[in-house]
Amino acid sequence: MLSVKNISFSYTQKRIINEVSFTLTKGKCLAVIGESGCGKSTLLQLVYGLYDLDEGQILWNDTEVLGPKFHLIPGMEKMKYLAQDFDLMPYITVAENVGKYLSNVNMKAKKARISELLNLVEMSEFADVKAQFLSGGQMQRVAIARVLALEPELILFDEPFSHIDTFRKNSLRRKVFQYLKEKEITCIVATHDSKDILSFSDETLVLRDGNVVANALTIHVYQERSDYYIASLFDDVNVLSSAAIGIEGEERQLYLFPYQLKVVAHSKLKVTVTQSYFKGNGFLIASTFLHQTIFFESKLELPIGSKVYLAVEN
Numbered sequence: 001m002l003s004v005k006n007i008s009f010s011y012t013q014k015r016i017i018n019e020v021s022f023t024l025t026k027g028k029c030l031a032v033i034g035e036s037g038c039g040k041s042t043l044l045q046l047v048y049g050l051y052d053l054d055e056g057q058i059l060w061n062d063t064e065v066l067g068p069k070f071h072l073i074p075g076m077e078k079m080k081y082l083a084q085d086f087d088l089m090p091y092i093t094v095a096e097n098v099g100k101y102l103s104n105v106n107m108k109a110k111k112a113r114i115s116e117l118l119n120l121v122e123m124s125e126f127a128d129v130k131a132q133f134l135s136g137g138q139m140q141r142v143a144i145a146r147v148l149a150l151e152p153e154l155i156l157f158d159e160p161f162s163h164i165d166t167f168r169k170n171s172l173r174r175k176v177f178q179y180l181k182e183k184e185i186t187c188i189v190a191t192h193d194s195k196d197i198l199s200f201s202d203e204t205l206v207l208r209d210g211n212v213v214a215n216a217l218t219i220h221v222y223q224e225r226s227d228y229y230i231a232s233l234f235d236d237v238n239v240l241s242s243a244a245i246g247i248e249g250e251e252r253q254l255y256l257f258p259y260q261l262k263v264v265a266h267s268k269l270k271v272t273v274t275q276s277y278f279k280g281n282g283f284l285i286a287s288t289f290l291h292q293t294i295f296f297e298s299k300l301e302l303p304i305g306s307k308v309y310l311a312v313e314n
Contacts, residue, residue: 001025002047002154002186007056009046016042018210019056024203026153027184029177031191031201031218033233039210040190041084044156047188048081050074060154080147081156086139088146090132094123097131098145117145120175122168136163144176155180157189161196173200194234198222206230231255236284236295244289245269245312258284260313261296267309269294276301 002024009017016039024030032040045051047058051074052067059065060076068074075081088097099114118124121141131139140163147155160176161169177200180187189196197204197218204221206214206229214221214230225231228239238256242249246268261269271287271294282299287308296310 001061002188003057003059004047005057005059007046007058008054009042009051010054015054016210017046020207020210020212021056022205022212022215024186024188026186027181028202029180029187029189029200031189031197031204032207033191033197033204034207035229035233036192038207040207041158043207044081044158044188044190047154048074048079048156049076050081076154078153079156080150080152080154082143082147082158082160084158084162086143088131088139088142091130093128093130094118094134094142095127097142098149100146100149102149113149117148120148120179121145122172122175137165137168140164141172148179151183152185154186154188157187157191159191159193160189161191161193170195197234206233225255228255231257238294238296239292240269240294245310247312254312256312258295258297261294261310262313263296263298263308264311265309267311269310270307271296271310273302273304273306273308275304 004020004022006019006021007017008015008019020043032043034040046053047065049065049067049071052069057064065076095114095118098117099110102110102113104110118127121144123138123141123145126134126138131142134142144160161173164172173196189201191197201218203216204218205212206221208229214226221230222234228237231237235257238261240254240256241251242254243251269289271289273285273287275286277284282297283301285296285298285302287294302308
């Protein structure tokens with residue numbers, strides 16, 4: 001189990017991580033999300049032991065994670081950290097990069113392991129190509145295979161699919177997270193992509209300016225949307241009062257995603273269409289309501305300037 005206890009860290013005088021605490025049990029996946037500069041990458045690096053903490057303690061299976069003051073080579077033996085720069089050796093082949101840290105005692109087993117991982121990341125046909133000739137997305141896939149090679153107990157992914165083409169990303173994401181579940185490898189993934197979060201992370205931790213503003217099961221973080229910042233990390237957000245959309249009772253502020261609003265015959269929420277954006281399975285419609293932009297979804301394209309009524313989808 002990973003236990004992060006009230007840790008703080010600063011590069012200079014300004015704190016980047018401020019009194020962060022959480023636990024993560026074996027085989028679970030935690031997504032760390034937040035705006036750029038909120039401390040996601042730094043948190044992963046601290047968990048891996050690349051920096052010394054200002055305050056607090058990190059334990060992995062009751063062993064304290066210590067930084068470079070205590071280790072000649074920073075980093076924990078049973079963990080692997082995939083940074084955004086990939087760190088591949090450019091002048092050796094894809095297969096050699098993946099097998100770089102595998103033992104040469106049993107070459108047959110080593111080759112089989114390399115083949116298995118290249119198949120996982122859909123790079124088998126590039127096994128004999130030198131890394132310097134790969135695209136950014138291909139390099140990222142090789143880097144994923146390499147950090148999995150020794151089958152770590154905890155893997156730390158920093159934007160692991162950011163350079164990969166959309167048509168391949170969905171398949172690869174499913175394969176990699178399924179592999180981690182099957183092997184019971186604990187995972188922390190720092191990401192901007194909500195698709196990395198919703199389908200694959202068990203829990204989600206939200207950072208803002210180095211502080212934890214939410215930490216719960218992913219489905220709860222998504223559904224509860226306790227403030228605008230958290231909701232905006234998943235999709236476009238409409239901020240509306242309950243009174244404006246005809247909900248009775250004490251007035252409160254609601255954070256609604258576009259799919260939660262539907263066109264109805266009549267309601268209190270009358271909007272004017274300003275733009276339609278084709279999304280393949282329908283349209284994202286931008287509209288105005290009392291000088292506020294409201295987004296909702298429609299199966300049909302709506303004429304600019306037309307007026308429609310909206311209600312919350314039940």
